[in-house]
Amino acid sequence: MIEILTGSSLNTIQDFGRPHAMAMGVAQGGAMDRLALGYGNLLLDNPLDAAGIEIVFFPFRVRFHAGMSFAVTGADCPVTLDDLQLPRDWAITARPGQTLIIRAPRQGARAYLTVRGGLDVPTVLGARSTDLKGGFGGFEGRALQKGDRLACMTATSIRLPAAGYGLSRACPLPPADGTQVRVLPAAEHEIFTPESLKTFQTAAWTLTPSANRMGYRLEGQETLALTRKLSLFSHGILPGTVQVPPAGQPIVQMMDANTCGGYPKIATVIEPDLRLLSQTTVGAPVHFREITREEAVQAVRQNATDLRNLTAGVSKLRAQLVF
Amino acid sequence: MTRIHMAGAGGLLLDAADGAFNDMIQRRIWATSRELNAREDVVQTLPGVNNLLVMFDAAETDHAAMENLLRDVWTQASADEIPTREIVVPVVYGGTFGEDLALVARFANLTEEETIEAHMAGRYSVAAIGAMAGFVYLTGLDPRLAIPRRDSPRLRVEEGAVVIGGGHAGVMPCTSPSGWHILGRTDLCLFDAFRPEPGLLRLGDTVRFVRAS
CATH class of the missing domain: 3.30.1360.40 (Gyrase A; domain 2)
Known part of the structure; x- marks a missing residue:
């Protein structure tokens, strides 16, 4: 059992979401940085998609009411377990009564707290993720509040070194001077003016404070325009879709995005780079770079290979742990 | 094409x-x-x-x-003949529940009563489901009521709002931002994640709006 000591409207329980419920209009949802959640679960020998806490409001404090192994991954935050400072992307075992504090990130925007076994909340429509818009999933369909007590799934305990363990540089974060994301052209790409298509790739877009799990609104010096007025029927959209509403400033659809929309789409951020965008801080520049379909497929395959290598790396490391 | x-x-x-x-x-x-x-x-x-x-x-x-x-x-693919059900949606039109009724009536050059009649006369079909959990895009709206969406969406439209926008009709399944115009309100629950079938409406269903008694 863990007890939440910090309330906010933003910290939520997430797993890998509900891709199969989208036809009902339910957002895909799930961790914005899947690699970070997955890595925490790997360190704890959990299924990759076990439910953890996505933290975007800091400092975040929890108390362990039972001894348990946990991991903090994702953004580079100062993390302390009572008086002990923990390195980045680290797993360790807490004793009953200990308090964990995760402070505002030095780099990145989202941290993930995972526990051995995963958090035990009901599965709704195929996932444990919190759907804030729909008010279901996660803990009572809402963000975590002070005093909430979360149970963990039953799992045998794992033995970790007293000081914990982790791999260095497991979850790369975007550098402070700008996030590079690779994109593929989307349906209305050809209908944007040549200048707009150039601006889209050359401009430094700034992430605005309204960025949330539904969408990342960007702002630039110049705006993007179509060569003619378009009136589109509502169509399915996926996380990563870059929409351009009439004002000409792009919005990247994120994990809790509406499943359908009607704005023109200039591009789609490829899936492996969406996590980098999710770790971008408000005010930081974002750069888009168009790639070919072949390059995108290559990047997706590379991402899958990297995850397999990471899994193998953690498993090898665990075998070598000395107690 | x-x-x-x-x-x-x-x-x-x-x-x-x-x-x-x-x-x-x-x-x-x-x-x-x-x-x-x-x-x-x-x-x-x-x-x-x-x-x-x-x-x-x-x-x-x-x-x-x-x-x-x-x-x-x-x-x-040939045109799907899927079984259709008729769902009746009781609506309280106008007043505080339908704040855009007057605006839509002006757009359509109708009285408010004629606007309500035109909305109720439609035999709507669920063409697509999406945006929000349980939101349906209904086709079959009287073309006179095909008012464009608002230039800037309202940040909060209440669950149950009976809305029209961009030539479609719909009902808000949850409270959410929306750029559609509000004609009234229904008490029907369009989506409940804990029901065996969460969505009230299926693709192809016929929908009729009636005045709530």
């Missing part, structure tokens, strides 16, 4: 729209969706209004092969 666009590495958007909304095209979209959903290499399909989004695993499935498959299935 059907077009197939990339929607990321693992997505394809088939756009079959040809001017005004076409019911026959929509039935072929449903048939294509159903056939593709039965396949192991398709993660999910999302039927939109005269269009279809297909998702697959880009690491496992060849993009070009999936595009060919989508084109073939679409070309051979």
Whole structure:
């Protein structure tokens, strides 16, 4: 059992979401940085998609009411377990009564707290993720509040070194001077003016404070325009879709995005780079770079290979742990 | 003229729209969706209004092969005859529950009463489900009521709001931002994640609006 000591409207329980419920209009949802959640679960020998806490409001404090192994991954935050400072992307075992504090990130925007076994909340429509818009999933369909007590799934305990363990540089974060994301052209790409298509790739877009799990609104010096007025029927959209509403400033659809929309789409951020965008801080520049379909497929395959290598790396490391 | 666009590495958007909304095209979209959903290499399909989004695993499935498959299935698809049910939606029109009724009436050059009658006279069909959990895009709106969406969306439209926008009708399944115009309100629950069938309405259902007694 863990007890939440910090309330906010933003910290939520997430797993890998509900891709199969989208036809009902339910957002895909799930961790914005899947690699970070997955890595925490790997360190704890959990299924990759076990439910953890996505933290975007800091400092975040929890108390362990039972001894348990946990991991903090994702953004580079100062993390302390009572008086002990923990390195980045680290797993360790807490004793009953200990308090964990995760402070505002030095780099990145989202941290993930995972526990051995995963958090035990009901599965709704195929996932444990919190759907804030729909008010279901996660803990009572809402963000975590002070005093909430979360149970963990039953799992045998794992033995970790007293000081914990982790791999260095497991979850790369975007550098402070700008996030590079690779994109593929989307349906209305050809209908944007040549200048707009150039601006889209050359401009430094700034992430605005309204960025949330539904969408990342960007702002630039110049705006993007179509060569003619378009009136589109509502169509399915996926996380990563870059929409351009009439004002000409792009919005990247994120994990809790509406499943359908009607704005023109200039591009789609490829899936492996969406996590980098999710770790971008408000005010930081974002750069888009168009790639070919072949390059995108290559990047997706590379991402899958990297995850397999990471899994193998953690498993090898665990075998070598000395107690 | 059907077009197939990339929607990321693992997505394809088939756009079959040809001017005004076409019911026959929509039935072929449903048939294509159903056939593709039965396949192991398709993660999910999302039927939109005269269009279809297909998702697959880009690491496992060849993009070009999936595009060919989508084109073939679409070309051979015949209009789906799916069983239709009639769902009646009781509405309290106007007043505080329907703050845009006067605006819509002015746009349509009708009285408020005539606007309500025109909304109730429609035999609507669920063309697509999406945006929010349980939101349905209803076709069959009286063309006089085809008011464009608001230039800037309201940040909060209440659950149960009976709305029209961009030539479609709908009902808000949850409280959310929306750019559609509000004519009234219903107490029907359109979506409940804990029901065996969470959504009240299915693709192809017929919807009728009546005045709540």
